Structures are given as C-alpha cells and as structure tokens.
Amino acid sequence: MDEPTSSIDVFSQNQILELLKKLKGGFNLTYILISHDLSVVKSMADKIAIMYLGKVVEYGPAKEVFKNPVHPYTNALFKAIPNADTKDINSIIALEGDVPSAINIPSGCRFHTRCPVALEICHKKEPPIIKLSEEHEAVCFLLEKSKKKKKKERIYHEKINF
Structure with a gap:
C-alpha cells in the first residue's frame, strides 16, 4: 500500500x-x-526499512528502530517531526547541505552531502551493512568504527578480567 x-x-x-x-x-x-x-x-x-535515495539505510523491528535509530538520516527523520513529547524545540533537526539528484546519485554514501557527521571515506565508498542485533542493521561507517571500538574494549576487558 x-x-x-x-x-x-x-x-x-x-x-x-x-x-x-x-x-x-x-x-x-x-x-x-x-x-x-x-x-x-x-x-x-512490525518491521521498518528507512530509505534514502532508493537505498535502505536502516532496517529492523519497528519498535527497536523507533527506540534506537542509529543511522544519521533515520535520526534526523525522526527528530524532524515535532510531537507532544517534544519539550525542547532545539532538539528538532533540520537537515542542511545539498539535496542530491536521484538521477545523479553521489559517489560513496548517498547521504554524505547532508550528513552532519560525514567522514572523508563517506564521500568515496559505500558504507558496509552493520548488524546491530539479530534483526536490526544499518549502513554507516561511524557504526563500523563504533562496533570495532566496542569489540576492542570487550577483548581488552576480557584480557584484564580473565
């Protein structure tokens, strides 16, 4: 529908x-x-797929994605809509930057021209799919860095807490 x-x-x-x-x-x-x-x-x-320029940027159980949006576009999308619970008008995000053409899609991450946290690599390469839980996944280099950092921290803690 x-x-x-x-x-x-x-x-x-x-x-x-x-x-x-x-x-x-x-x-x-x-x-x-x-x-x-x-x-x-x-x-x-029950499940939700957030798309930007024809590509899924975040997917997972709707309750989980609404509770914990991780892709910068998903975050901006959810925060752009004021509701009765919005106490601070400054928490509403308005995306800046150039809206790319759907005909001439930018190289790298499709969202990098508007992403407030874009890295240099975002301009060059498509981000990998990062599995956040059994069914929740998103595409973002920041998530990859965060996941690697958490893995390193976990390995470190396992070594010192043997």
Missing part, C-alpha cells in the same frame, strides 16, 4: 488503520506499507 491514508481526514485515517489492523490479525496478512507519515508507520509496522 502506498500512502493509504494520505489526503484523508484524521478520523477516517484512524478508521482505515484500525480496519487494516483487524484484517491483518484476522487473516494473518502481511502488508508492505509505503508512507512518509511516521505515526502511521509506527502504529502499523
């Missing part, structure tokens, strides 16, 4: 979403839901 509740009033949106949930449970259905409305995604999805 592509944007099943766009351009519909909130009352009708809720009715449609409740019907879809009821059908999903009653008939053991699986939906592929495409939406820019993160509240719809959060209420409907």
Whole structure:
C-alpha cells in the first residue's frame, strides 16, 4: 500500500488503520506499507526499512528502530517531526547541505552531502551493512568504527578480567 491514508481526514485515517489492523490479525496478512507519515508507520509496522535515495539505510523491528535509530538520516527523520513529547524545540533537526539528484546519485554514501557527521571515506565508498542485533542493521561507517571500538574494549576487558 502506498500512502493509504494520505489526503484523508484524521478520523477516517484512524478508521482505515484500525480496519487494516483487524484484517491483518484476522487473516494473518502481511502488508508492505509505503508512507512518509511516521505515526502511521509506527502504529502499523512490525518491521521498518528507512530509505534514502532508493537505498535502505536502516532496517529492523519497528519498535527497536523507533527506540534506537542509529543511522544519521533515520535520526534526523525522526527528530524532524515535532510531537507532544517534544519539550525542547532545539532538539528538532533540520537537515542542511545539498539535496542530491536521484538521477545523479553521489559517489560513496548517498547521504554524505547532508550528513552532519560525514567522514572523508563517506564521500568515496559505500558504507558496509552493520548488524546491530539479530534483526536490526544499518549502513554507516561511524557504526563500523563504533562496533570495532566496542569489540576492542570487550577483548581488552576480557584480557584484564580473565
């Protein structure tokens, strides 16, 4: 389903979403839901794939990704949407930088032209897929560095705590 509740009033949106949930449970259905409305995604999805310029940058169980977004784009996307829980307006992120053309995709990481934490390597190479848990993964060189650092720290602690 592509944007099943766009351009519909909130009352009708809720009715449609409740019907879809009821059908999903009653008939053991699986939906592929495409939406820019993160509240719809959060209420409907078991798993979520965040895409940037046609490439998945983060994937995993929806609850885990919403609770712990790790890719810089996912973080920015989630923080760009104000909600009732947002106490500090300064915590909302507005992405800066050049929005690349979908026809002329940049080399390296597709997000590097707008990424607030881009490394030099991001401009040259596509980042690897980093497995964060059994089902949660993302593509980012910072995650690779962080994972290597944690592994080194774990090995160090194992050696000194033998």
